[in-house]
Each structure stands twice: as C-alpha cells, then as structure tokens.
Amino acid sequence: MGRLLLLALIILAAVLMWRAFGPGSAQRYGTQRGVQESQKPVIKGPDDDEEFLWNIEKNRFKERRAREEAERKRREDEERRRRRGELD
CATH class of the missing domain: 1.20.5 (Single alpha-helices involved in coiled-coils or other helix-helix interfaces)
Incomplete structure (x- = not known):
C-alpha cells in the first residue's frame, strides 16, 4: 500500500511540474519570457x-x-x- 501511495505522489508531482513549467505554460498564465526579459x-x-x-x-x-x-x-x-x- 505504501509503494502505491509513493508511486501516485511521484506521478502527481510530475504532472504538476509539467503543467507549471511545460510547453504552453507561458500562454496559460499570461506571461511571456521574451517580453519580461526585454523590459527595463x-x-x-x-x-x-x-x-x-x-x-x-x-x-x-x-x-x-x-x-x-x-x-x-x-x-x-x-x-x-x-x-x-x-x-x-
């Protein structure tokens, strides 16, 4: 049971990291890296x-x-x- 819970937590962490930092996250959260870096x-x-x-x-x-x-x-x-x- 403990191994199953650990596996579920690892999968959940991977999915959350993908959603936060993966492709399309800039448009999803309204930030653009190029615009932020070029501003004074x-x-x-x-x-x-x-x-x-x-x-x-x-x-x-x-x-x-x-x-x-x-x-x-x-x-x-x-x-x-x-x-x-x-x-x-």
Missing part, C-alpha cells in the same frame, strides 16, 4: 537608478578637481609672492 527594471528609488548614481559620482569628481585646481593656484600665487619678496 522598475526603478524604485534613487539608489536603483544607475544614471543618477553616475551623475552623483561625476559631480563629486568635478568638485574635487575644482578644489585641487584652486589649491594648486593658491600655492603658485604664494610661491610667486615669495619669489617677488625675495627679489625685491
């Missing part, structure tokens, strides 16, 4: 948006470059003043 993912917040994150990183880089450039110019001006002071 839904952006739920700013941390999901790659373009937003790239813009933040790019702006930080530009600000850092501007600070470094200002610091370099300040040092050059100080060096010129020292040289002029020493020469005069």
